[in-house]
Amino acid sequence: MGFKMGIVGLPNVGKSTLFNALTKTAAAQAANFPFCTIEPNTGEVNVPDARLDKLAAIASSKEIIPTRMTFVDIAGLVKGASKGEGLGNQFLANIRETDAIAHVLRCFDDGDVTHVDGRVNPVEDAEVIETELMLADLESIEKRRAGLVRKLKGNDKDAQQQDRLLAAAQEVLENGQPARTVDVDEEDKKAWNLLQLLTTKKILYVCNVDEGDAATGNAYSKAVEDMAAAQGAASVVISAKIEEEISQLEDDDMEMFLEELGLTEAGLDRLIRAGYELLHLETYFTVGPKEARAWTIREGTMAPQAAGVIHGDFERGFIRAETIAYDDYVELGGEGPAKEAGKMRAEGKSYMVKDGDVLHFLFNA
Ligand SMILES: Nc1ncnc2c1ncn2[C@@H]1O[C@H](COP(=O)(O)OP(=O)(O)OP(=O)(O)O)[C@@H](O)[C@H]1O
Numbered sequence: 368m369g370f371k372m373g374i375v376g377l378p379n380v381g382k383s384t385l386f387n388a389l390t391k392t393a394a395a396q397a398a399n400f401p402f403c404t405i406e407p408n409t410g411e412v413n414v415p416d417a418r419l420d421k422l423a424a425i426a427s428s429k430e431i432i433p434t435r436m437t438f439v440d441i442a443g444l445v446k447g448a449s450k451g452e453g454l455g456n457q458f459l460a461n462i463r464e465t466d467a468i469a470h471v472l473r474c475f476d477d478g479d480v481t482h483v484d485g486r487v488n489p490v491e492d493a494e495v496i497e498t499e500l501m502l503a504d505l506e507s508i509e510k511r512r513a514g515l516v517r518k519l520k521g522n523d524k525d526a527q528q529q530d531r532l533l534a535a536a537q538e539v540l541e542n543g544q545p546a547r548t549v550d551v552d553e554e555d556k557k558a559w560n561l562l563q564l565l566t567t568k569k570i571l572y573v574c575n576v577d578e579g580d581a582a583t584g585n586a587y588s589k590a591v592e593d594m595a596a597a598q599g600a601a602s603v604v605i606s607a608k609i610e611e612e613i614s615q616l617e618d619d620d621m622e623m624f625l626e627e628l629g630l631t632e633a634g635l636d637r638l639i640r641a642g643y644e645l646l647h648l649e650t651y652f653t654v655g656p657k658e659a660r661a662w663t664i665r666e667g668t669m670a671p672q673a674a675g676v677i678h679g680d681f682e683r684g685f686i687r688a689e690t691i692a693y694d695d696y697v698e699l700g701g702e703g704p705a706k707e708a709g710k711m712r713a714e715g716k717s718y719m720v721k722d723g724d725v726l727h728f729l730f731n732a
């Protein structure tokens with residue numbers, strides 16, 4: 368389904384370094400000068416999930432296939448970007464195409480690495496970017512409302528709804544607030560999301576700290592966490608540079624290295640999980656001797672649509688889903704015992720899939 372997180376931030380804060388760590392490649396050029404990245408870099412990343420490994424062990428699956436999500440490393444934004452400063456506003460379009468934003472903030476000192484504003488202040492940096500996104504939204508709203516005038520005269524219902532929602536967004540933006548602060552009624556949610564405003568996207572603040580601060584965070588990252596909490600946004604502490612080094616290691620070396628740093632889990636795993644949760648994504652599993660596989664759905668997905676993630680035919684010909692809850696599968700020790708214990712349910716079209724369900728679909732070809 369391609370859920371996409373855009374990696375956004377000021378120039379030279381470590382976005383491409385983080386991208387390379389996430390994708391375990393050196394696909395993006397990361398270097399100590401602003402505006403190093405111009406064209407966006409796109410890469411797929413496995414979503415770590417300990418449950419999948421457990422299921423595979425129980426079923427002795429030959430292959431383990433995690434679900435994936437996409438990260439896009441986007442060019443740095445600067446003050447005035449919405450008016451064409453820096454690399455201009457073509458990159459705002461790259462952000463528009465993403466489902467959520469990982470906002471990288473420089474939380475490391477290192478005098479050798481240039482900061483575009485010559486000082487380290489992640490909270491102000493976050494405001495600079497947010498302001499540009501708000502200005503970009505305002506500009507696009509004005510254009511779009513102007514484009515709706517003719518349809519509004521013709522009493523077009525969709526146009527009326529769009530214009531009403533755009534006006535609501537415009538009002539909060541003009542008061543210096545992001546569009547996500549608008550209270551949207553349930554029946555407007557779909558049209559609202561279609562507006563694809565930049566400041567309605569959910570944000571995960573990524574505090575990029577010094578190597579030595581990776582386990583504990585530092586004063587900069589604390590300030591960001593406070594800001595995030597006040598906004599109801601999520602945040603993670605990570606050292607992109609260390610993660611890039613770790614991501615090149617073999618598993619055994621990685622564990623040793625993490626231990627030395629006082630970390631229990633690679634920061635990347637935390638970051639990917641946080642992004643996944645931010646997007647309200649859930650996972651179901653298909654498990655057998657051949658493979659154990661994780662699949663991504665949006666929260667609230669019905670069984671036929673969940674089946675459609677595997678193949679369109681599964682959705683079109685959907686009959687039922689044999690369902691075992693994750694806990695039952697693990698506690699009882701697999702499909703056979705779960706079935707014997709009466710824990711395999713036959714669920715129909717109106718079943719809402721739950722996170723962790725182990726599913727087997729029956730369908731008409
Ligand atoms: N946690 C860190 N500690 C110290 N140096 C870091 C850290 N993270 C990244 N760097 C360094 O910062 C510099 C800029 O990194 P990078 O190219 O990833 O930034 P960027 O945000 O992608 O920049 P641009 O917007 O110009 O593309 C690199 O020299 C990188 O090694």
Ligand SMILES: [Mg+2]
Nearest residue numbers: 382383403404
């Ligand atoms: Mg870059």
